Amino acid sequence: MCRTGEAAWGCLLFLTTLGVFAVPRSEHQSGAVGMNVLFIVVDDLRTSLGCYGDTIVKSPNIDQLASRSVVFKNAYVQQSVCAPSRVSFLTGRRPTTTKLFDFFSYWRVHAGNFTTIPQYFKENGYVTMSVGKVFHPGISSNHSDDFPLSWSIPPYHPSSEKYENKKTCKGKDGALHENLVCPVDVLEVPEGTLPDIQSTAEAIKLLQVMKQHNSPFFLAIGYHKPHIPLRYPKEYLKLYPLENITLAPDPDVPIDLPPVAYSPWVDIRKREDVRALNVSFPYGPIPQDFQLLIRQSYFAAVSYVDAQVGQLLSALDDLHLTNNTIVVFISDHGWSLGEHGEWAKYSNFDVATHVPMMIYVPGMTADVHPDSRMFSFIDSLSYAADQIPEGKSRKIVVELLSLFATLSELVGLQVPPRCPETSFDVQLCTEASSLAAYINITDDEEKGLVESVAYSVYPRPSDTPQQNSDLPFLKDIRIMGHSMRTVDYRYTLWVGFDPNTFNSNLSDIHAGELYLVEVDPNQDHNVYNSTFYETLSKKFLKFLRK
Numbered sequence: 001m002c003r004t005g006e007a008a009w010g011c012l013l014f015l016t017t018l019g020v021f022a023v024p025r026s027e028h029q030s031g032a033v034g035m036n037v038l039f040i041v042v043d044d045l046r047t048s049l050g051c052y053g054d055t056i057v058k059s060p061n062i063d064q065l066a067s068r069s070v071v072f073k074n075a076y077v078q079q080s081v082c083a084p085s086r087v088s089f090l091t092g093r094r095p096t097t098t099k100l101f102d103f104f105s106y107w108r109v110h111a112g113n114f115t116t117i118p119q120y121f122k123e124n125g126y127v128t129m130s131v132g133k134v135f136h137p138g139i140s141s142n143h144s145d146d147f148p149l150s151w152s153i154p155p156y157h158p159s160s161e162k163y164e165n166k167k168t169c170k171g172k173d174g175a176l177h178e179n180l181v182c183p184v185d186v187l188e189v190p191e192g193t194l195p196d197i198q199s200t201a202e203a204i205k206l207l208q209v210m211k212q213h214n215s216p217f218f219l220a221i222g223y224h225k226p227h228i229p230l231r232y233p234k235e236y237l238k239l240y241p242l243e244n245i246t247l248a249p250d251p252d253v254p255i256d257l258p259p260v261a262y263s264p265w266v267d268i269r270k271r272e273d274v275r276a277l278n279v280s281f282p283y284g285p286i287p288q289d290f291q292l293l294i295r296q297s298y299f300a301a302v303s304y305v306d307a308q309v310g311q312l313l314s315a316l317d318d319l320h321l322t323n324n325t326i327v328v329f330i331s332d333h334g335w336s337l338g339e340h341g342e343w344a345k346y347s348n349f350d351v352a353t354h355v356p357m358m359i360y361v362p363g364m365t366a367d368v369h370p371d372s373r374m375f376s377f378i379d380s381l382s383y384a385a386d387q388i389p390e391g392k393s394r395k396i397v398v399e400l401l402s403l404f405a406t407l408s409e410l411v412g413l414q415v416p417p418r419c420p421e422t423s424f425d426v427q428l429c430t431e432a433s434s435l436a437a438y439i440n441i442t443d444d445e446e447k448g449l450v451e452s453v454a455y456s457v458y459p460r461p462s463d464t465p466q467q468n469s470d471l472p473f474l475k476d477i478r479i480m481g482h483s484m485r486t487v488d489y490r491y492t493l494w495v496g497f498d499p500n501t502f503n504s505n506l507s508d509i510h511a512g513e514l515y516l517v518e519v520d521p522n523q524d525h526n527v528y529n530s531t532f533y534e535t536l537s538k539k540f541l542k543f544l545r546k
């Protein structure tokens with residue numbers, strides 16, 4: 001009944017009936033509310049959402065969640081690739097502490113036995129559950145999504161996930177291919193379903209079981225799209241007529257971009273449809289008509305995920321759980337849709353590091369009325385964008401790293417202490433402060449708060465783009481890009497790195513980037529060498545040294 005695999009809700013029902021989780025909510029929470037947490041992580045979702053000001057993308061359900069939440073408009077990840085980013089925010093430590101820059105080590109063995117967010121909740125009386133891609137699967141989570149330490153029941157993975165990289169995309173020739181652009185007829189694909197549809201259904205079943213039960217829960221659900229391949233139900237294409245799709249505002253590789261900063265998007269080149277284009281390595285470009293197809297399908301995949309989120313939240317509401325469940329919505333990192341001539345994550349630019357992050361806290365970010373709905377499913381094919389009001393938003397620059405402390409504080413658990421300078425032997429601590437104080441303040445109050453900084457890193461094997469530049473193995477990393485984002489600037493320094501000692505050598509500078517984001521939001525004009533900004537660069541360098 002409780003093997004790792006597919007039957008998570010059956011296992012949960014079995015264990016709750018046995019009384020395994022017989023810890024009532026009230027005994028475990030100190031003072032505060034003891035709310036449940038629904039933690040939604042989307043894979044490779046940049047801020048292309050209505051609630052982040054995108055005028056093309058149709059995301060009514062996420063926008064509705066935003067309207068009831070506090071939306072962090074300037075949230076950044078710590079490394080723009082799945083496993084390092086997820087391990088970082090789930091442990092509340094930077095990649096420099098988890099020592100995970102690629103996909104191939106497990107922090108408990110290679111860095112330290114760090115407590116994760118779900119583990120902390122589990123140890124404090126929560127039933128913790130994982131559906132879909134929450135941890136990155138594989139070595140980086142001990143081939144078990146860190147079960148049993150992080151989760152009360154074996155994590156659920158949708159059975160149809162195994163077809164993601166199979167030939168299931170119908171080409172113009174009528175045959176099936178392993179394409180990048182892959183709208184499908186769901187009735188025709190193997191098993192007649194897609195992973196995210198299965199994950200939504202499973203999460204709803206878990207909510208139904210938990211509704212009957214007294215323990216607080218932490219349910220994490222990780223959606224697979226819009227990660228490549230862009231495989232989604234083809235009806236979402238209707239939302240994006242090709243004539244309405246534009247190219248990226250800056251589709252060319254900037255001339256003053258240091259080559260080390262560039263990601264040559266090797267993974268999409270392996271897909272059959274992209275391979276057929278004979279795009280040159282490393283800079284391309286991809287033919288414009290195909291650029292439009294990629295953008296169109298990415299947006300359609302976002303709308304498909306939006307519908308999943310809508311169904312999940314509407315089920316939460318049907319179960320009357322919206323008055324005692326916090327909802328967190330984030331993505332593990334962004335994706336460049338042609339900006340700087342790139343088609344990938346794998347960089348320190350905002351398109352790769354800037355992510356949606358919103359938190360719904362009943363009674364705090366929205367008033368709860370017993371008789372009215374908080375979340376209704378909205379069909380993206382028939383709604384008016386102006387029906388959805390804007391929610392509260394914060395401009396402060398924040399890191400996903402803050403989620404550990406923030407969620408602990410919001411549910412009334414003791415906030416894990418700040419980590420000491422080196423913390424490999426400290427099991428429970430976090431490297432960022434709680435954002436709870438930012439959730440219920442006015443815009444004026446926010447203005448008075450200190451300016452903050454988000455840090456991220458990206459590794460490279462060499463100064464010029466190679467086949468392994470996107471995702472070097474640890475042993476091949478020679479250069480580390482340390483990046484800082486403030487409200488006004490993005491500053492990145494590419495310096496020598498030793499994979500044996502994990503040391504970055506800030507005296508061995510390979511390249512630098514400085515962007516003035518107010519006038520150059522897309523980060524196309526590198527002013528690092530301008531003598532005018534020398535003082536600023538020196539100030540940032542000092543900051544990084546610390």
Ligand SMILES: *[C@@H]1O[C@H](CO)[C@@H](O)[C@H](O)[C@H]1NC(C)=O
Nearest residue numbers: 108109113114115119149427
């Ligand atoms: C890591 O911590 C967990 C939880 O405290 C403990 O059960 C486990 O034995 C520890 N593992 C190691 C290798 O120290």
Ligand SMILES: *[C@@H]1O[C@H](CO)[C@@H](O)[C@H](O)[C@H]1NC(C)=O
Nearest residue numbers: 106108109141142143144149
């Ligand atoms: C990793 O998983 C294996 C079982 O596959 C288990 O024996 C081992 O203790 C786990 N490692 C840690 C550090 O928890």
Ligand SMILES: *[C@@H]1O[C@H](CO)[C@@H](O)[C@H](O)[C@H]1NC(C)=O
Nearest residue numbers: 056238239240241243244245
């Ligand atoms: C496409 O663009 C046209 C012209 O701006 C607009 O009227 C139409 O609503 C757009 N279609 C969709 C599905 O957004």
Ligand SMILES: *[C@@H]1O[C@H](CO)[C@@H](O)[C@H](O)[C@H]1NC(C)=O
Nearest residue numbers: 255256257258512526528529
């Ligand atoms: C900045 O100056 C360095 C050293 O003179 C040079 O190697 C580099 O190409 C310059 N970068 C840009 C973007 O001009």
Ligand SMILES: *[C@@H]1O[C@H](CO)[C@@H](O)[C@H](O)[C@H]1NC(C)=O
Nearest residue numbers: 273274275276277278279287
């Ligand atoms: C790509 O190269 C192959 C083999 O050289 C050729 O048959 C094909 O026509 C080329 N395709 C394009 C789009 O240039």
Ligand SMILES: *[C@@H]1O[C@H](CO)[C@@H](O)[C@H](O)[C@H]1NC(C)=O
Nearest residue numbers: 320321322323324368370371
């Ligand atoms: C939430 O609503 C349910 C049913 O509407 C009610 O029984 C319960 O007491 C409420 N919980 C809180 C924390 O307000």
Ligand SMILES: *[C@@H]1O[C@H](CO)[C@@H](O)[C@H](O)[C@H]1NC(C)=O
Nearest residue numbers: 362363364365439440441442
């Ligand atoms: C949030 O702020 C409002 C306005 O200042 C206040 O009335 C309310 O009590 C606060 N709510 C919580 C839960 O702190």
Ligand SMILES: *[C@@H]1O[C@H](CO)[C@@H](O)[C@H](O)[C@H]1NC(C)=O
Nearest residue numbers: 496498503505506507508509
């Ligand atoms: C750091 O780089 C500088 C400049 O290249 C070099 O002289 C120094 O030996 C390096 N330090 C270490 C510890 O490798």
